[in-house]
Amino acid sequence: MSVANPSDKAVAILNSARALMMDRGYNGFSFRDVAAEVGIKSASIHYHYATKADLAEATAKAYREAFSDAMDGLVGLDAPATLRAYGTFFVTTLRDQGGLCLGGVLAADAITLPDQVRAEVISFFDTQHDWVAAVLRKGQAEGGIRADLDVDTFAKVFVSGLEGAMMVSRGIRQPQNLETVLEHLILLARP
Amino acid sequence: MSVANPSDKAVAILNSARALMMDRGYNGFSFRDVAAEVGIKSASIHYHYATKADLAEATAKAYREAFSDAMDGLVGLDAPATLRAYGTFFVTTLRDQGGLCLGGVLAADAITLPDQVRAEVISFFDTQHDWVAAVLRKGQAEGGIRADLDVDTFAKVFVSGLEGAMMVSRGIRQPQNLETVLEHLILLARP
């Protein structure tokens, strides 16, 4: 059922673009790739998204919002467990889809991105850094996080550590390396 | 002077390919880009390197060897200072050339890489992890590194943290963020 507002096809295109970009980056996917997955012709995609920049921008925005919703769903856990659940988003993506974080992929491609997509990347990491820092701050108050930690800086180490570990782990064909890095990062934050 | 063994042009092509790949990734540079920089036609590149895969492989191999030589030059420093000098390789690359580590860029592009290039990526990170772990182990013996640290795991956190921070820092247009992450990683390793 459901009335399907922004058109089912538009959503299908967005999902396909997201999966392809997480796998191969902005320069590694084409309208024809998306068309083949969705079951339409590449020309038809332009009806929903005028340009590749528009498609990538919409994809990045939807990803950022969905990621924020997922983070907001992490309640009722102490700080270390929250960090673990957050990191498990990355672990699951790599293990189940073989893909990277869309934010990280686009950051790597940043130089070649249209401005509007680049702006989404900046917004994505601002959100991530702020959210992780807030978790750490609460953890310090509860005693689960080292009291002498600079939370804003450690948040950046944590996020960049996970992003880098995703790429390196996939690159060296050792996906389980990501989990190792995640657990060690959490360990470093504990008292 | 100098007799110039592997042909000056071949070296110039390699250097151009390295800079372009560090900036835009494997799928973001072309034979025509290299040709324009070196001052020849793109067809002439094929005389030195038959295919793009061959060129990328040779570039990655030269990068890995040059990086190893640079690491071997870091002697006479204690462990924290060695880690700082190592991390400064990354900081300098980002600040002076605006480029990323070639290993990290290729890891991000790993899915789309020819096998021979992918193999170089694996070799690169094996070298990095082993070298950093050895520095940490020596540091533990000297007392400059936390004795309870799992050096093999922290080495991976350190390398992935720098790789991720390079991409994120450039992506959000805050290159100085890389230095912040580097210093914090060193701090976390100290007793």
Add this chain to the structure above:
DNA sequence: GTCTATACGGTGATAGAC
């Protein structure tokens, strides 16, 4: 060693029929 010329597939994008 480098050139010109060219082959040939992939790419984003548009026009216009249905």
Add this chain to the structure above:
DNA sequence: GTCTATCACCGTATAGAC
């Protein structure tokens, strides 16, 4: 909304003259 047809590139790669 989706299609076919087409465009104007750009990509790697090759053949053969110089």
